[in-house]
Amino acid sequence: GEDVEQSLFLSVREGDSSVINCTYTDSSSTYLYWYKQEPGAGLQLLTYIFSNMDMKQDQRLTVLLNKKDKHLSLRIADTQTGDSAIYFCADSTGTASKLTFGTGTRLQVTL
């Protein structure tokens, strides 16, 4: 719940790593998520992390959580043109609780 903030835009070259940052304010957030949205489409869940974890890695994706600073990041290794999309972080206080979304970060991957 409460506020979730992200930077609006990120441009990286193909093959480089992308790091998308997110800050949240709700100290009772239990689950934090990263979603990907391509133009005109719904949201695709990429990964999530529990608040008692510091890091989670899933293939090219690495999520880092600094609970003290309420800061979440998503690192995409070897970024590809197909990764171009809007990335939303979101938090919730439980598995059946509503999600509060960040403002979204548009990732542009250039050749």
Add this chain to the structure above:
Amino acid sequence: GAVVSQHPSWVICKSGTSVKIECRSLDFQATTMFWYRQFPKQSLMLMATSNEGSKATYEQGVEKDKFLINHASLTLSTLTVTSAHPEDSSFYICSATPTGANGYTFGSGTRLTVV
């Protein structure tokens, strides 16, 4: 994996008419579904929580009589935009999650254009 189907994908309607959007969980039962609205280049704003067999819970500022939600079964929730106006034009997305699962599955969204 869990699949949420949303129909229609897009709809154009005249001002003053009503439009119904369906959200179905195809391979799981969902006692709770969520309806979001997304304006161009903006984030998703939760409109309401749809509860099977009971009244929906609306977020502050969302008109209950304008955005009617019905969750008649464990696999279907509908959002009806009544007496639509051009300012209702937006992208509407639903989501649901199987009990005990983590991470919500979203429908593909419905783009509503009111002319």
